[in-house]
Amino acid sequence: MAEADQNLVTDAVTGSLPESKSPSERTHPLVELTLARVREFVRQPEAVFWVFGFPLLLAFALGIAFRNTAPEKLPVAVESGAANAAETAAAISRSADLRAVVMSPAEAAQSLRTGKVALVVRSAAATSATSNGSSPGFDYRFDPARPESRIARLAVDDTLQRAAGRKDAAAVREQTFTEPGARYIDFLIPGLIGLNLMGSGMWGLGFVIVQARTQKLLKRLAATPMKRWHFLLSFMLSRLVFLILEVAAVLAFAYFVFNVKIHGSLLSFMLISLIGSLAFAGIGLLVAARPRTIEGVSGLMNLVMLPMWLLSGSFFSASRFPDFLQPLIKILPLTALNDTLRAVMNDGSSLEANAAGVAILSAWGLISFLIALKIFRWQ
Numbered sequence: 001m002a003e004a005d006q007n008l009v010t011d012a013v014t015g016s017l018p019e020s021k022s023p024s025e026r027t028h029p030l031v032e033l034t035l036a037r038v039r040e041f042v043r044q045p046e047a048v049f050w051v052f053g054f055p056l057l058l059a060f061a062l063g064i065a066f067r068n069t070a071p072e073k074l075p076v077a078v079e080s081g082a083a084n085a086a087e088t089a090a091a092i093s094r095s096a097d098l099r100a101v102v103m104s105p106a107e108a109a110q111s112l113r114t115g116k117v118a119l120v121v122r123s124a125a126a127t128s129a130t131s132n133g134s135s136p137g138f139d140y141r142f143d144p145a146r147p148e149s150r151i152a153r154l155a156v157d158d159t160l161q162r163a164a165g166r167k168d169a170a171a172v173r174e175q176t177f178t179e180p181g182a183r184y185i186d187f188l189i190p191g192l193i194g195l196n197l198m199g200s201g202m203w204g205l206g207f208v209i210v211q212a213r214t215q216k217l218l219k220r221l222a223a224t225p226m227k228r229w230h231f232l233l234s235f236m237l238s239r240l241v242f243l244i245l246e247v248a249a250v251l252a253f254a255y256f257v258f259n260v261k262i263h264g265s266l267l268s269f270m271l272i273s274l275i276g277s278l279a280f281a282g283i284g285l286l287v288a289a290r291p292r293t294i295e296g297v298s299g300l301m302n303l304v305m306l307p308m309w310l311l312s313g314s315f316f317s318a319s320r321f322p323d324f325l326q327p328l329i330k331i332l333p334l335t336a337l338n339d340t341l342r343a344v345m346n347d348g349s350s351l352e353a354n355a356a357g358v359a360i361l362s363a364w365g366l367i368s369f370l371i372a373l374k375i376f377r378w379q
Contacts, residue, residue, distance in 0.1 A: 030234055058192060073097060088123065112142070124139045192314070200246065201239055201279075210296070232372060265351070272337070276336075280333065283333065290377050
């Protein structure tokens with residue numbers, strides 16, 4: 001913090017304002033402390049970039065990488081050696097979803113092992129011929145744990161069976177659906193907002209507090225008549241000043257670039273973002289309550305945030321994790337924030353329908369702030 005801001009904060013909390021102002025005209029210490037936090041943030045270009053610029057770059061990169069496009073053809077290997085290997089590969093390649101290449105058995109096995117092909121097809125005419133000997137059979141080799149391999153097995157078998165003369169017993173019709181809301185970018189944007197609120201709420205508070213502690217500024221403030229909860233609360237309130245801009249920037253970018261819309265109430269979405277921001281600000285205060293060095297608070301921040309980065313479903317669904325982890329994942333604050341934001345944004349849910357998630361966030365914020373207030377070290 002600049003020396004001028006330090007003097008401003010100290011003057012505010014000690015009441016040593018110009019004599020021309022009466023006590024009724026003096027600004028409340030909490031207001032001055034909050035304004036000092038805001039000035040400190042805007043004077044750090046790198047902090048502004050990480051809060052406002054980085055989420056937009058990440059959303060753009062991931063939105064482009066995982067945009068909805070026609071799926072690539074699944075690669076299939078056909079083992080050479082059989083007389084009909086070339087014909088089999090040609091029949092498979094006629095499918096719009098498959099691409100077949102003739103390979104030696106060794107090359108096919110290596111390609112399957114390294115994931116370069118999803119399925120290996122081998123002619124089994126000697127063992128799988130039909131009773132009249134006119135239609136050879138095929139062996140399929142694939143990894144059932146790979147979804148693309150299972151899809152390739154079904155698609156290849158359907159293609160080869162049709163090539164052998166199979167007829168469909170029933171006529172089918174297709175109806176395509178491309179309405180926004182089910183795309184990856186629609187899933188991603190609420191997760192990015194949640195990550196941004198967590199990062200700015202924790203890193204933005206933790207480093208500033210520990211840096212002030214190492215510079216003996218906290219000791220100086222603690223000696224004033226300032227109420228200590230004013231000082232801690234000012235950090236949480238300063239986060240709210242930028243909350244609307246922080247969330248609005250991501251939402252506007254997603255809308256104009258990827259046509260991402262909020263299907264629920266915008267007011268509910270912003271209220272949930274507000275509660276989430278306060279929750280992570282409280283956690284950030286708690287983590288920064290005791291460390292005396294930047295290295296110490298960095299380690300604690302990573303210890304707290306890394307599990308939520310991995311488990312809370314920011315980039316992929318948390319349901320992919322085993323069932324025994326689900327109760328733990330559900331009570332994480334970032335999980336509650338991501339789930340409630342997605343429910344309002346993509347499902348159009350009301351705030352009342354997400355009361356459980358809001359309660360989890362509120363509990364994290366309130367309990368963290370109260371504990372931080374009790375154990376906070378001023379020097």
